[in-house]
Amino acid sequence: MFFQPVDRKRCASCHRWSGPRAPGDLPGTVAIESETIAGLCVGGPWDGQERRARSACGHWVVWLALTLVSTTGNP
Ligand code: SF4
Numbered sequence: 001m002f003f004q005p006v007d008r009k010r011c012a013s014c015h016r017w018s019g020p021r022a023p024g025d026l027p028g029t030v031a032i033e034s035e036t037i038a039g040l041c042v043g044g045p046w047d048g049q050e051r052r053a054r055s056a057c058g059h060w061v062v063w064l065a066l067t068l069v070s071t072t073g074n075p
Contacts, residue, residue, distance in 0.1 A: 003029040004053065009060045012053035016044040016061065019053060023065055030066060
């Protein structure tokens with residue numbers, strides 16, 4: 001398991017990304033199998049195309065699930 005910092009603003013932590021992931025154990029991280037896994041961009045400039053977890057673009061928006069974790073104080 002790999003924990004990618006959300007502040008890197010990569011596809012893995014973007015709301016528009018559909019790859020396999022979960023909120024990380026540590027605040028401000030997203031858990032992914034590796035940075036080379038891929039998922040579809042949905043509604044962004046790469047709509048319908050596969051993007052790797054470490055990819056990025058200027059239309060990144062934070063994954064809502066990460067926001068919910070941080071506001072509930074989940075340890
Ligand atoms: S390509 Fe951009 S909009 Fe699409 S998932 Fe990645 S960061 Fe988000």
